[in-house]
Amino acid sequence: MTAIRLIVPYVAGGGSDQRARLAALYLGKHLGRRIEVVNRTGAVAGHAAIAEAPADGSVIGLITGEIGMMHWHRGLTTLTPRNYTPLAVPYVESAAVIVAAAAPWRTAREFVEAFRGRKLRGSGGPHFGVWKFALAGLLDAAGISPSRLDWTETLSGEQGLENVLAGHADVAPITMTDARAFLFSGQARALVTMEDARHARFPEVPTVGEALDVKWHVAHWRGLVAPRGVPSSLCEEFVSALRAVAHDAEFQREAAASAFTVRWRFADDFASYMEEDDRQFGHIIRLIEEGAKSCAQ
Helix, strand or coil: CCCEEEEECCCCCCHHHHHHHHHHHHHHHHHCCCEEEEECCCHHHHHHHHHCCCCCCCEEEEEEHHHHCHHHCCCCCCCCHHHEEEEEEEEEEECEEEEECCCCCCCHHHHHHHCCCCCEEEECCCCCCHHHHHHHHHHHHCCCCHHHEEEECCCCHHHHHHHHHCCCCCEECCCCCCCHHHHHHCCEEEEEECCCCCECCECCCCEHHHHHCCCCCCEEEEEEEEECCCCHHHHHHHHHHHHHHHCCHHHHHHHHHCCCCEEEEEHHHHHHHHHHHHHHHHHHHHHHHHHHHHHHC
16 A cells, blocks of 8 residues: 655754654554655745645645744745644644853843843744744743844754854754753753743743743644645544544653653644634734834834
8 A cells, every 4th residue: 555645844853854753653553554754845845745735645744833924924925724634733842942051141031131232143943933933922022122133044943053052143942852952961051931831851941921921922833734625534534543643652652752742633623723823923923024124214
């Protein structure tokens, strides 16, 4: 029987790829089919490849919260969450403020106060990606114009952290999970998580609410979809298998061992979640654009 292809619009070995391969392994187990993971580097092109694939169940994809951000940028893409058939979102994880171990800031408050008077150099992902907007939203919540943020674009969050460790950026606002090797080795420090609760593997890192007394929470999700128009019978087959994955003790064990945060939503519930996320980031993107126009005048 021919394998089902799972398209990942990000680099092999990165955080999205790791999560996709874990989900593919167990989805294949419960479908009784082999799932072949295919990397299509380039978020816009990769997301488009999923949307434009045949709606016959032969191709599914892993998309991320960036699908609710890219279309806000004029001329970039018209793709939105409505271009896909939502199957399930397993992974929902928040941004964090990750700095080099030698950075002068020991707390989130020290970090924020430092950038009331100078530009902040961030890195980790594309200009239209979640990590940039997570950091911009944090600045806005702290009363600092998002226009103070300069961004060095990369293909992945991990590459942004490499820029931080090399001294080319101040912060990589990525997940602590994706920074875990550098956090555990002592090369980097997490000052705060943009989560509404502390992470089980990093219990010493406070939330934004605890550290700064502001309301800002960013959950970056990575979910599984099919092209729009997939027959309902196939959609139900995929969703049923993914529900089995959610209850699979071995999947749960492997996800926990990798420090992945798993918060399942299925089908219509996933669709509603994507729409809500789209609205939140549309607001932040407008703030950034308005700040840039003000600076240019």
